Amino acid sequence: MTRPDKKISRYNPKHTAVVAVLGVVLAVFVVMPLVALLCKIDDKAWQTVFSGGQFGTALLNSLVTTLTATVISVLLAFALAWAISRTAIRCKELFSTLFVLPMLIPSISHGLGLINLYGNNGLLTLLFGTQSHLYGYVGIIYGSVLYSFPVAYLMFVDILRYEDSTVYDAADVLGISKWRQFVHITLPYLKKTLISVFFTVFTLIITDYGVPIAVGGKVKTLSVLLYENAVGQLDYSAGAVIGLFLLIPAVAACLIDFFNKSTDKVSFVTKQFSTDKQRVRDGLGYTVCALASVLVLSVILPFLVQAFTVSYPTDMHFTLQHFTDTLAGHNGWYFLLNSVLMALLTAFVGMATSFLVAYCTARLRTPLTKALHAISLLSLAIPGLVLGLSYIIVFKASFLYGTLTLLILANTVHFFASPYQILYNALLKVNVNLESVGQVLNVPRYRIVTDCIMPQCRSSLAEAFSYFFVNSMMTISAVAFLSTNDNQPLSLLINQFESYNMIECATVVALLILTVNVLMKTAIYFVKKRAAHA
Amino acid sequence: MGVLMNNEQTVKLSVQHLTKHYDNEGANAIEDISFDVFDGEFLSILGPSGCGKSTVIKILIGLLAPTSGRIFKDGQDITDWKISKRGMGIVFQNYALFENMTVRQNIEFALRLNKETKPTAKAVTDDLLDKFNLTEHADKKPSNLSGGQQQRVAIARTLAMKPDLILFDEPMSALDASTRLELCSEIKRVQREFHTTIVYITHDQEEAFSLSDRIMVMSTAQIRQLGTPQEIINHPADDYVKSFVCDNLAKKIDSLNAIVGGGNDKA
Numbered sequence: 145m146t147r148p149d150k151k152i153s154r155y156n157p158k159h160t161a162v163v164a165v166l167g168v169v170l171a172v173f174v175v176m177p178l179v180a181l182l183c184k185i186d187d188k189a190w191q192t193v194f195s196g197g198q199f200g201t202a203l204l205n206s207l208v209t210t211l212t213a214t215v216i217s218v219l220l221a222f223a224l225a226w227a228i229s230r231t232a233i234r235c236k237e238l239f240s241t242l243f244v245l246p247m248l249i250p251s252i253s254h255g256l257g258l259i260n261l262y263g264n265n266g267l268l269t270l271l272f273g274t275q276s277h278l279y280g281y282v283g284i285i286y287g288s289v290l291y292s293f294p295v296a297y298l299m300f301v302d303i304l305r306y307e308d309s310t311v312y313d314a315a316d317v318l319g320i321s322k323w324r325q326f327v328h329i330t331l332p333y334l335k336k337t338l339i340s341v342f343f344t345v346f347t348l349i350i351t352d353y354g355v356p357i358a359v360g361g362k363v364k365t366l367s368v369l370l371y372e373n374a375v376g377q378l379d380y381s382a383g384a385v386i387g388l389f390l391l392i393p394a395v396a397a398c399l400i401d402f403f404n405k406s407t408d409k410v411s412f413v414t415k416q417f418s419t420d421k422q423r424v425r426d427g428l429g430y431t432v433c434a435l436a437s438v439l440v441l442s443v444i445l446p447f448l449v450q451a452f453t454v455s456y457p458t459d460m461h462f463t464l465q466h467f468t469d470t471l472a473g474h475n476g477w478y479f480l481l482n483s484v485l486m487a488l489l490t491a492f493v494g495m496a497t498s499f500l501v502a503y504c505t506a507r508l509r510t511p512l513t514k515a516l517h518a519i520s521l522l523s524l525a526i527p528g529l530v531l532g533l534s535y536i537i538v539f540k541a542s543f544l545y546g547t548l549t550l551l552i553l554a555n556t557v558h559f560f561a562s563p564y565q566i567l568y569n570a571l572l573k574v575n576v577n578l579e580s581v582g583q584v585l586n587v588p589r590y591r592i593v594t595d596c597i598m599p600q601c602r603s604s605l606a607e608a609f610s611y612f613f614v615n616s617m618m619t620i621s622a623v624a625f626l627s628t629n630d631n632q633p634l635s636l637l638i639n640q641f642e643s644y645n646m647i648e649c650a651t652v653v654a655l656l657i658l659t660v661n662v663l664m665k666t667a668i669y670f671v672k673k674r675a676a677h678a
Numbered sequence: 679m680g681v682l683m684n685n686e687q688t689v690k691l692s693v694q695h696l697t698k699h700y701d702n703e704g705a706n707a708i709e710d711i712s713f714d715v716f717d718g719e720f721l722s723i724l725g726p727s728g729c730g731k732s733t734v735i736k737i738l739i740g741l742l743a744p745t746s747g748r749i750f751k752d753g754q755d756i757t758d759w760k761i762s763k764r765g766m767g768i769v770f771q772n773y774a775l776f777e778n779m780t781v782r783q784n785i786e787f788a789l790r791l792n793k794e795t796k797p798t799a800k801a802v803t804d805d806l807l808d809k810f811n812l813t814e815h816a817d818k819k820p821s822n823l824s825g826g827q828q829q830r831v832a833i834a835r836t837l838a839m840k841p842d843l844i845l846f847d848e849p850m851s852a853l854d855a856s857t858r859l860e861l862c863s864e865i866k867r868v869q870r871e872f873h874t875t876i877v878y879i880t881h882d883q884e885e886a887f888s889l890s891d892r893i894m895v896m897s898t899a900q901i902r903q904l905g906t907p908q909e910i911i912n913h914p915a916d917d918y919v920k921s922f923v924c925d926n927l928a929k930k931i932d933s934l935n936a937i938v939g940g941g942n943d944k945a
Contacts, residue, residue, distance in 0.1 A: 584767060
C-alpha cells in the first residue's frame with residue numbers, strides 16, 4: 145500500500161514558517177529601530193531637552209496649533225463629505241478631485257503657498273497694503289488644515305457611503321426632525337469614525353515639520369525642535385527624547401483605531417441615499433465646496449503663476465527661466481529622476497511586501513497570524529520623523545547608510561500600514577474556499593494566488609502601488625535623516641531653496657511633484673476603472 | 679429512489695471511530711462516528727446547523743485533521759494523505775469559482791496545470807460544457823451567471839478532474855426553490871452518468887429524501903440513525919429522528935396540502 149508522506153496537522157508548518165519569517169523581518173525593520181531609539185535616551189539627553197526651556201514652549205505651541213487645526217480640519221472635512229454624499233450638487237467628481245489635491249504635494253509646499261498669498265511680499269498682502277500676520281500660530285494652523293483635511297475627508301466620505309438610508313426614511317415617517325435625526329442617528333453612527341479621524345488628523349499635524357518650518361516664524365513646535373536637534377545639530381539623543389513625545393499621540397491613535405475597529409461600517413447597504421434636489425441644502429453644499437475649493441486653489445494656483453512668471457507678483461511676464469534654473473542649473477533633473485526611481489521602487493517593493501503580509505494574515509491559519517497583523521499595523525504608529533531618527537541610529541554605521549536601498553526600506557516601512565489594510569480587507573472579501581479548491585484540483589497555491597486571487601485584487605493592488613508612490617514622492621520626514629546630497633529626493637529641495645530665499649525654484653519643485661503625482665493618480669484611475677470592468 | 683443495498687456491494691469509503699475536538703471548544707465537534715459509503719451510492723448527511731456534518735466533510739476531503747479515527751478509501755488508509763491524492767472532489771455552498779476567469783477557463787484551469795495537453799483539456803472542457811448546458815455561457819464570467827448556473831460550473835469543474843467520490847457541502851442553500859429542483863435532478867444525473875459516489879451535506883429533509891440512497895441523520899456530534907429513506911420514515915431510531923425528520927416532513931406536506939387545498943377552494 146502506498147502512503148503519501150505528507151501529514152495533515154492543524155497548522156501547516158510551512159505556513160507557520162513563512163509567517164514567522166515575515167514577522168521577524170517586520171520586527172527587525174519596525175520594532176528594532178524603535179528599541180534602538182529608546183536605548184539612545186540617557187540622562188544627558190533629558191537634561192539637554194528640558195534645561196533650555198524650549199521644550200515646554202514647543203510642546204505648548206504644538207498642542208495649541210495641533211488641537212485648533214485638528215478641530216477645524218475635522219469640521220471642514222465632515223462638511224465637505226456631507227456635501228458630496230448627501231446633497232444633489234453638480235460636479236461632485238471635480239470637487240472630490242480638488243479636495244484631495246493637497247495630498248499630492250509635500251506639507252512644506254502648503255506653507256510656501258501661504259507665503260505666496262499672505263507672506264510679507266504675498267499677493268494679498270501687497271494688494272491690500274496690510275502687514276502680514278501669517279508667520280506663527282495663524283500660518284501653522286492654516287497650513288496644517290490645508291495639509292490634513294483631505295485625509296479626514298476621505299475617511300468621512302468612505303463611512304457615509306456605507307450608511308443605510310432606511311433608518312432616516314423611518315425617522316421621517318415618525319416625524320422626527322432633521323436635527324434630532326442628526327443627533328440621534330448620524331452622530332452615533334459616526335462616533336467611532338469621528339474618534340478615529342480626530343486622532344489620525346491630530347497625529348498627522350503634530351508630527352509634521354513641513355508647515356511649521358515654512359510659516360512658523362518664531363513659533364517653534366515639537367517636530368521642528370526634533371528636526372533642528374537631529375538634522376541641524378546631529379544630536380540624536382535629544383532628538384530621541386522629543387521623538388518619544390511625538391510617539392505618544394501616534395501610538396494612542398493607532399491603539400484607538402485598533403480597538404475601535406468598525407462594527408459600524410457594514411459591508412452592505414440596504415438602501416443608498418437618494419439625493420433629490422433641495423434648494424437650501426444644496427445651496428449650503430455648494431457654499432461649503434466652493435469655499436474649500438478656493439482654499440485649495442488659492443494655494444496651488446499661485447504655484448503655476450509663480451513658476452511661469454519672471455518675478456511674481458511684480459513682473460508677471462511669462463518665462464520658463466525658473467524651470468531651467470531648477471532643472472538644469474541646480475541639477476533638478478537628477479533629483480527628479482532620483483525621486484521617481486525611489487518612488488517607483490518603493491511602490492513595487494511596498495506593494496509586493498504588503499500583499500504578501502496581508503495574504504498571510506488574511507488567508508493563512510497559523511498561531512502567529514495575529515502577531516504579524518499587529519506588527520503590520522504598528523508602523524502606522526511611527527511618525528516619519530521618529531522612524532527616520534530611529535533608522536539613522538541603527539543604520540548610520542552600516543553599509544546601507546546613504547544608499548537608495550535604505551530610503552526605499554524606510555519609505556516602505558513608513559507607509560506600510562495603510563496599503564496593508566487596503567489589501568487585507570480586499571483579501572478577506574475573496575472567496576475563502578479558493579485555496580481549498582486549489583488543493584482538491586491539485587493546483588499549487590502560488591498559482592491560485594497569481595492566477596485567481598491577485599486578479600481579483602487588482603484594484604486594491606493598484607491603490608497600494610499608488611499610495612506608496614505618491615507618498616514617497618512627497619515625503620520630507622524619514623528621508624530627511626537618511627538621504628545624502630547625492631541621493632536626496634526632490635521634495636527635500638523645497639526646504640533648501642526656501643532657506644536660500646529661492647522661492648521660485650521651490651515652487652517649481654512643488655509643481656513638478658504635483659505633476660508627477662497627478663499623472664500617477666490618473667494612470668491608477670484608469671487601471672482601477674479597467675479592473676472594475678474586467 | 680436509489681440503488682438497492684445488499685451485502686455484495688463494495689465499500690468505497692469507510693470511516694472508523696472519527697472524533698474531532700477543537701482547542702477552543704469544550705465539546706467535541708464529532709464524537710466517535712463510524713459509517714461506510716458504498717460504491718456508486720448517494721449518501722446524505724442530514725442534520726441541523728452545528729451538528730458536526732460540515733466537520734465530517736472537511737475531514738473526509740482533508741481540509742481538517744481528525745483528533746482520532748481513520749478513513750479508508752478503496753481499502754487504503756487515506757487519513758494522512760494529501761488532499762489532491764485522495765481522488766475526491768468537493769462542491770462548496772458558495773461555489774468558490776475563479777471570478778476573474780470565464781466558465782471555460784474555470785474548468786480548463788486545473789486540467790492545464792495538471793499537465794493535460796491543450797487539445798485534451800479542450801475536449802474534456804467542451805464535453806463538460808455540453809453535458810451541463812453551459813456551452814452558450816462558456817465565455818461569460820461567473821458574475822454574469824445565475825446561482826444555479828454557477829453551481830453547475832462548480833460541479834463541472836470538479837468532474838473535470840475525474841474524482842470517483844464527490845462531496846457536496848450544502849450546495850443548494852443559496853438557491854431559490856425552483857433552481858433547487860432543477861439542480862437536484864442535475865446532481866442525480868451526474869451520479870448516473872459519471873458513476874460517481876456522492877456524499878451530500880444538507881439540513882433540508884426534502885433534499886435528503888428526494889436524492890439519497892441512504893441518509894445519515896446527525897445531531898450534536900453523533901450519528902442518530904443511518905438507513906434508507908424508507909427505514910428512517912418507517913422506523914425512526916429515536917424521538918429526535920422522529921421529530922427532526924419525520925414530523926418536519928409531515929408538517930411540510932401538511933402545509934403544501936393546505937396551500938393546494940386553499941387554492942382549490944378559492945377556485
